[in-house]
Amino acid sequence: MTYFPEEVVEHIFDFLSSHRDRNIVSTVCKAWYRVERLSRRSVFVGNCYAVRPGRVMARFPGTKCLSVKGKPHFADFNLVPHDWGGFALPWIEAAARGCPGLEELRLKRMVVSDESLELLARSFPNFKALVLVSCEGFSTDGLAAIATHCRGLRELDLQENEVEDHGRQWLSCFPDSCTSLESLNFACLKGEVNAGALERLVARCVNLRSLKLNRAISVESLARILVRTPHLVELGTGSFTVEHRAEAYQRLIHAFRKCKSLKSLSGFWDVAPRCLQSIYSICPNLTVLNLSYAPAIQGADLVKLIRHCFKLQKLWVLDCIGDKGLAVVASTCKELQELRVFPSDIYGTGTAAVTEEGLVAISSGCSKLNSLLYFCHQMTNAALITVAKNCPHFTRFRLCILDPGKPDPDTNQPLDEGFGAIVRSCNDLRRLSLSGLLTDTVFLYIGEYAARLEMLSIAFAGDSDKGMVYVLNGCKNLRKLEIRDSPFGDAALLENVGKYETMRSLWMSSCDVTLGGCKALAAKMPRLNVEVINDRVESDEMEENPSDMHKVEKMYVYRTLAGARNDAPEFVDIL
């Protein structure tokens, strides 16, 4: 292939869409490495500490889209202390120096300061899209900077971030000349927004296709907005409560009828059941519906709504839909691919809302189902075996039985066989989360059958080191392993140390790993960062030199080319 001119090789590489493919071709020979790195436009960094930002920009000077992830996944559940790290600023600084042509930036679980947003806003004249997911550290002032300086901004997508409210002005900072917005999502903002400025903004952005409002936006305002944006494809409502016969409600129904392109609906905070009638006219076109923030909608009303949604592909609901409601979903939504059922009663004091019956019903009705997140009060092996038979196409299977370590209520057995059936049947399974009572046997099955598994989440499971070793030795495509409250110790940790260089990261908390074990791992594998994260309280009380026998509360191991990071807080020890 070196006989081809570089332009031809580059053109061939254009057909490679995945990062992985491009990574692989770049290792074939020096010529290909060179062509690939100069022509790469989209760069994905799965762990911000795996490589230095400057190095990425130097290797890929033509980067137009940069995607970076920070904190480990368990940070979502408050298991990672607040100021552990994951700062966006070094990345934005490096991009400003090395890739001023940057157009898109996507950050997930990172700490983004207003200062970094201001730098971003001023450094990239062609900047088009900013997507922040589960980030924190910024305020509406940072957003104001983006709105003010990013001419030609197409996308501002804020998903589930913690944003400090410094006032409603930020939205007014979009200049009158801004007409380029195609996607705007500020659903996670807690504060008020200038409704008039918003209405004028959406009116002049004629290409706007996706709009997700926050809770502070009233139905009256929504009605006025929808009149100006009849071509919307995705809508996230604000607070969806209004008097039934109020004029605004009538205007809302009328406006919805005009939105013939709407395919995706979300929001629905504070929605009263009666108000749901206003969307019946859109339901037959919906492919995505997110009602997971609407606890006031009980099973019967949900069912009435769902019966209209026969094209649904993605459904997120609360468990108040009940097993009966899920049966209705199964009979109505034949195109369903993704289902998420969230708990409405977090501490399990109420009556069981969904059980294994609901899941079995879904599996028998929705044969295209490939992605599941299911919070329930109980699960049986028989049900899981049935589900595995009905739905062999799962790529993501996440089951959370709310009571940790709960066995099959019918047989009192662990759920090893049920999950075993899932991994045996679903050959494309990439992501798996386990729960319920589980022994080492389930890990034996996973290691043996889950050949394509990339991410595994374990909690309150297993009997001994053997469990973890089955997984490490078996799952050859494993990239991320996260474990909490399971009896795996140093022997398991040190059994297959080379494995960790083939993975992005390993997280273990409240397990049996000791400080000595972590030190041994760090000594054997210099290209891994072994971080021991101490609880604040503990580190104040701990002696200067804790013994090696001391059990480590939280450990995060990841491969890196960058060496130990220099921004770690004092409660993190990098061995």
Place this chain on the structure above:
Amino acid sequence: MEDVKGSDGLGDTELRLGLPGTSTATRSAKRALPEGDEESHDELRRTSATKAQVVGWPPIRSYRKNSFPARKVEAEAEAAAGLYVKVSMDGAPFLRKIDLSVYKGYKELREGLDNMFKCFSFGELSRREGGSGSEYAITYEDKDGDLMLVGDVPWEMFISSCKRLRIMKGSEARGLESRH
């Protein structure tokens, strides 16, 4: 959490949910959680409190958890207290009290009122429901002290603003009927 098997040997006589002959599987000492099937009802509430202390469980993003905790507390408080309001009927010598929270909607409310007051010939109304010339109208006094016709607003909004009910008679009732 206390031991399931009491040290005085009376453990076997303890009331608990679960299959006979099952035993508690041992778990690492770190986790102070009981096994689901081994608890009695009395322990359930305490268990829930303990469960609440397990950090990061269930695995739900804080963003989602924070979206409606206050609601939950309110809902529980209301459910416990009930929503008792006085009901007066024109011409009846004494008032009644009903718990609005037991009704799911307007239909059940009307049926409940019908049952309660049928000895005062209230049954006439339900037969000619919605038609003009009905003898009675169900009205309520809202938070602002205004007299409103029952049925205009969504049910949840109604029960949160209704302070008392009044079943109004004949001539006064005309002109207040809703136009559905």
